[in-house]
Each structure stands twice: as structure tokens, then as C-alpha cells.
């Protein structure tokens with residue numbers, strides 16, 4: 001089933017009158033897409049992931065089109081639950097609509113894959129940090145949800161389990177699921193062709209493009225090779241200044257709307273996923289271009305009357321593991 005979750009002009013703050021953590025976020029994530037969310041400490045990555053997962057409802061704007069089944073690994077997993085590891089996974093599987101038998105089978109399967117099968121009967125509060133994190137990941141995978149949201153899910157896992165999670169993420173995307181993740185390791189899932197967005201000052205910008213310094217040099221860390229499949233973070237409108245009489249630079253995306261004024265001001269609108277490539281093209285051109293501004297916008301699709309905002313699930317539902 002193909003779907004797209006769309007954030008339209010979304011803002012979030014944790015209490016009325018409090019500071020906005022996110023403002024004016026336009027983002028689209030479709031089935032089959034892999035999205036990395038970057039940003040400094042406290043920038044709002046977890047907040048954005050919680051909105052995507054449906055743990056919190058946005059305080060402003062619209063969030064539409066989420067698939068009904070969503071798995072979420074929170075940054076901090078409440079390990080002191082009064083259930084065994086397999087009992088907890090079975091419970092989550094039942095919440096996601098599996099029969100008891102199927103839930104036990106799948107839960108045991110995930111524990112085995114992550115190397116924690118011997119702890120199936122261990123109470124959650126008695127698990128080590130690493131084993132507890134394996135259960136945290138497994139609960140999100142129960143029922144193979146269409147949307148998987150991973151907030152630092154690799155943290156606390158040993159190397160073998162990290163590799164398993166990498167493989168599982170690739171499988172979910174290949175199967176048509178979508179995965180959004182944040183992770184401290186900039187090389188996490190490198191080479192998967194994922195898109196990247198960066199949270200800066202409460203805004204969400206295509207990865208790297210939000211980090212132009214005064215010289216117009218992209219300074220983004222992390223992976224820049226993402227093709228952005230299935231992620232329509234925005235269109236990016238680039239304004240660049242060349243020498244008067246400059247020609248249109250070669251190598252720009254063929255269908256991107258563009259205008260070059262006689263005074264050397266070039267305006268260009270490109271898919272956000274292409275913006276890094278276009279910026280590099282402009283900066284590498286001889287004579288070079290000075291990047292004057294970048295602005296993001298999302299072309300909103302026509303509203304679908306069937307597609308109303310989903311209410312936030314009650315605690316205990318849909319991967320809410322708080």
C-alpha cells in the first residue's frame with residue numbers, strides 16, 4: 001500500500017504560551033523512503049520524530065496521511081515494565097492486531113534475531129541496558145508497521161545488534177515501509193540513498209543546505225548522497241549572484257524553473273533533494289556564484305477530505321512505549 005505522511009506548516013510546543021520547538025515545518029515522507037533527521041542537541045529531532053510517530057499531536061498546522069501501523073523506538077525506553085520481554089512483545093503484537101499465537105511467534109523471532117532469545121522469560125526490569133534496548137527495538141517492529149520511527153535506537157546496542165538493526169531498516173524500506181531516524185553516528189546507514197533533513201532554530205531544512213556559512217559554502221556534516229526517494233521535504237528556491245552578464249550555468253536540473261536577470265541575479269527552484277547538488281554546481285562554476293538566499297516551500301497537494309488528522313494514540317497504543 002502506498003501512502004505519504006505530510007506535515008504542513010507544523011509547529012510544536014510543549015505547553016500553551018511556551019516556546020515553539022518547531023515552526024513552519026513542511027515535510028513529506030512516503031512509503032519506501034528512508035529519512036535521516038539531523039540537528040544539534042535540543043534542536044527538536046525527538047520532537048519531530050514523536051510527531052511523525054503520532055506520539056504527540058502538533059500544536060499547529062496539519063499532519064496527514066500517516067499509515068495506521070507505526071512503530072516507535074523512543075530515545076529513553078521505560079525498561080521497568082511489569083512484564084517479561086516476550087510477554088511485552090506479545091502484548092504489543094496484540095495491540096497491533098496480531099493473534100496471540102502470531103504475536104508470540106513474531107516476538108520470539110525478533111528476540112532471536114537480535115540475540116536476546118535467552119531473555120524471553122526475563123522480567124523487563126531485570127534486563128541489562130543492552131538487552132532492554134533490544135526489546136525496545138523489537139517492540140517497534142512487531143506487526144511490521146508501515147512507518148518505523150527510530151530515535152537513537154542504535155544507542156545501547158552492541159555491534160552485532162546494531163548491524164542487525166541496520167539490516168532490518170534496509171529490509172523495511174525494500175518492503176515498502178518508511179523509516180525516519182536520528183542517530184549520533186553520521187555514518188549510520190551510509191550508502192542507503194537516504195534523504196536528510198536538519199532541524200535548525202526550530203525549522204526543518206534539507207540536510208546540509210541549512211548550514212551555509214557566510215561564504216556560501218555548504219558545511220553540512222553527515223551523508224549528502226541521499227537521493228531522497230519518497231521524501232519531499234520542500235522545494236528549495238535558490239537565489240545566487242553572478243558577475244553582471246553571467247550566463248546560465250551548465251549542469252542545472254533540466255526542468256527546474258529558473259530566471260537569470262541582466263544584473264546577474266539567478267533564481268532557481270529545485271526539489272529539495274537536489275538542492276545540495278545544485279549548490280555545489282553553482283559554487284564550483286567558474287566564474288563562481290555567490291549564494292544569496294535559500295528558501296524552502298512545499299507544494300501542498302489538493303486536500304483529501306477522507307484524510308483527516310489522526311488523533312494522537314492513547315498511551316500504550318501504537319508503539320507508545322512511554
Ligand SMILES: Nc1ncnc2c1ncn2[C@@H]1O[C@H](COP(=O)(O)OP(=O)(O)OP(=O)(O)O)[C@@H](O)[C@H]1O
Pocket residue numbers: 014021039040041042043044045046047048075
Ligand atoms: N516533554 C517536554 N516538555 C517540555 N519541553 C520539552 C519536552 N521535550 C523536549 N522539550 C524541549 O524541546 C526542545 C527540543 O527537544 P528535543 O528532545 O526534541 O531535541 P533533540 O534534538 O532530540 O535533542 P537531543 O539531541 O539532545 O536528544 C528542547 O528545548 C527540550 O528541552
